[in-house]
Amino acid sequence: MGYDALLWLSFGGPEGPDDVMPFLENVTRGRGVPRERLAEVAEHYQHFGGVSPINALNRNAIAAVEKELAAQGIDLPVYFGNRNWDPMVERTVAAMAADGVRRALVFPTSAYGGYSACRQYDEDIVRARAAVGAGAPDLVKLRQFFDHxxxxxxxxxxxxxxxxxxxxxxxxxxxxxxxxxxxxxxxxxxxxxxxxxxxxxxxxxxxxxxxxxxxxxxxxxxxxxxxxxxxxxxxxxxxxxxxxxxxxxxxxxxxxxxxxxxxxxxxxxxxxxxxxxxxxxxxxxxxxxxxxxGTDPRFAELVVELVREHVADAPARKLSEFPAAGCTLNGEPCAPGCCEPAKRPTRA
Structure with a gap:
């Protein structure tokens, strides 16, 4: 089955002083983090004018990937969505559906397994598709690449x-x-x-x-x-x-x-x-x-090579004997028990 697009899925970051606290509230939602702790972390962001470099770096990386896709003759528009700040992934997936995208690959900006680095991106996919409803595209998350x-x-x-x-x-x-x-x-x-x-x-x-x-x-x-x-x-x-x-x-x-x-x-x-x-x-x-x-020219080549594993049956290149895990369809875990969240201690 073919693919209509590539979704670049990342963490997100504030792009101005007024964004910082709402962003941190998004990051910690449901975790009961005291507001004074958020205020401490907010000071780190304010040290840099309330701007995280992550969104700008993602946009630069996306531009490099778009150029590499074109150079390799792969016709896939690239969409950008975040977990915690604009552009939020729910709105991005809605835009993809409105554009007629029915099946897309997803590149999460983490090379590793683990809950925050892998499983939480699956949850992002599930949440975004649920927000869109019946017209949501199928989303196939690319594999981990720490040993590429x-x-x-x-x-x-x-x-x-x-x-x-x-x-x-x-x-x-x-x-x-x-x-x-x-x-x-x-x-x-x-x-x-x-x-x-x-x-x-x-x-x-x-x-x-x-x-x-x-x-x-x-x-x-x-x-x-x-x-x-x-x-x-x-x-x-x-x-x-x-x-x-x-x-x-x-x-x-x-x-x-x-x-x-x-x-x-x-x-x-x-x-x-x-x-x-x-x-x-x-x-x-x-x-x-x-x-x-992320700023090395080889990074865009890496992303496109991961795409080619799906669109052109390219071999999965890796340097370790660890399994090439993390590839999922519509947020379903790649294996039972994969990248489970930490168990919270129970109160006596």
Whole structure:
């Protein structure tokens, strides 16, 4: 069966000071996050004029993908929808239906499995189709791509550039970083008997592949952007704490690679370019942050290659033995138990 369009599905971000609190309320809806905590996070956005870079980066990436689709002779219009801010995915899918789209591919802007990185995009698809009703197009979500050679190659080159920036003779330690999640949410992206792997294992595999590509023998994998009550365990160590530990060991410099992120959204530029860089500076350590893959020309090639797996039966290229999970139809999980949300503790 053919396809009529490609839906670019992302997280969303505010594009002005007045957008920040409504956006954060959308992000945390149903989670009971205190307003004072939202106000703290809002200050991070206001530090950058209330604008997250994510929407602009998505629009630039979409333009690159449209150009690559045309170059490869694939006639698919690209639509843009977000989970948490304009353009909201419900309205985008409604526009697709009005335009006569009956079956579309969906590219979610996350390379990994896990609830927030994978399953929640399935929920976005279900919600958007329900909002449209009987005329909603079928939506086929593309697979995860954390081990795709184009993704790994783009990150590897960014790590090389960062090492050159801090000085190849500096003795810089390479530190791969991803968004932390509660330990209870670090579940397999599919049943173990089918090769399902946890989010943390996928991050570790991507880091291993990048290190192998760049010839880096020793490195670390750490986490950032922890939130929630302190009594709930999250994946550790935190990047700032890890910089302290490296300094205590006499490490003179650090190259930080946000391997868990596709683009420089606000958590990258705040947690790494501000907090981590500032802490390294206070300690007198050299610091460089590798670019994310989304602005590399290979990223558009990657997206179109994932599209070609469906429109032209192109082979699924991957560098690991992990399963090529995450591909769904109309938001149905790709496997029983795939990317389940964290279980909330019950009250006695």
């Amino acid at each position: 050679p184009l993704f790994i190659g783009a990150i590897a080159d960014a790590v090389r550039v960062a090492h050159a920036e801090v000085g190849v003779e500096s003795g810089a330690r390479t530190v791969f970083v991803a968004h932390s999640i509660p330990e209870s949410a670090d579940l397999a992206s599919g049943p173990p008997e089918e090769g399902g792997r946890r989010y943390s294992e996928q991050i570790a595999e991507a880091a291993r592949l990048v290190a192998a590509e760049t010839g880096i023998e020793t490195y670390d994998v750490v986490w950032q952007s922890r939130s929630g009550p302190p009594q709930v365990p999250w994946l550790e160590p935190d990047i700032v704490d890890h910089i302290d530990a490296l300094h205590a060991r006499g490490v003179p410099a650090v190259v930080v690679c946000p391997v868990g992120f596709v683009s420089d959204h606000l958590e990258v530029i705040w947690d790494l370019d501000n907090e981590a860089a500032e802490r390294a500076g206070e300690l007198g350590m050299g610091f460089a942050r590798a670019a994310t893959a």
